[in-house]
Amino acid sequence: MSELPPPTIEEFYRQCADRKLMAVRCVRCKHIMVPPRAICPKCRSSRVEWVQLGTQGKLVTYTIVHVSPPQFKHMTPYAVGIVEMEEGVKLPSIIRTSRLESLKIGMELEVDFSPKSQETSWPHWPRYFFKETE
Numbered sequence: 225m226s227e228l229p230p231p232t233i234e235e236f237y238r239q240c241a242d243r244k245l246m247a248v249r250c251v252r253c254k255h256i257m258v259p260p261r262a263i264c265p266k267c268r269s270s271r272v273e274w275v276q277l278g279t280q281g282k283l284v285t286y287t288i289v290h291v292s293p294p295q296f297k298h299m300t301p302y303a304v305g306i307v308e309m310e311e312g313v314k315l316p317s318i319i320r321t322s323r324l325e326s327l328k329i330g331m332e333l334e335v336d337f338s339p340k341s342q343e344t345s346w347p348h349w350p351r352y353f354f355k356e357t358e
């Protein structure tokens with residue numbers, strides 16, 4: 225057994241608190257999983273390892289949210305989207321921008337992290353988000 229923490233969503237958020245975007249990779253077929261899973265959905269292997277993702281991704285699709293859950297009301301309208309990382313994994317995320325109209329499919333985004341939130345379930349858009357690169 226390795227010293228690495230188990231592939232759990234709690235550990236994923238713990239890493240976010242350290243400003244690291246982590247994924248779990250299947251040792252056998254290299255499939256990358258976010259949120260982390262203990263068993264690879266592609267090859268059923270249970271040999272998985274933590275890997276740190278890069279900081280940049282591309283906007284695949286997005287939508288503007290005008291009616292939000294109560295905890296995000298102060299942010300409306302805001303964008304949520306899917307960001308594809310260089311590693312090929314796609315992440316749901318809030319996309320922060322000062323100008324929603326400047327968002328474009330395919331644009332480069334970079335990850336950033338919010339201060340602690342109470343949310344622990346997936347997907348609740350906590351702790352990490354993407355923003356325009358500077």
Ligand SMILES: [Zn+2]
Nearest residue numbers: 250253264267
């Ligand atoms: Zn696999």
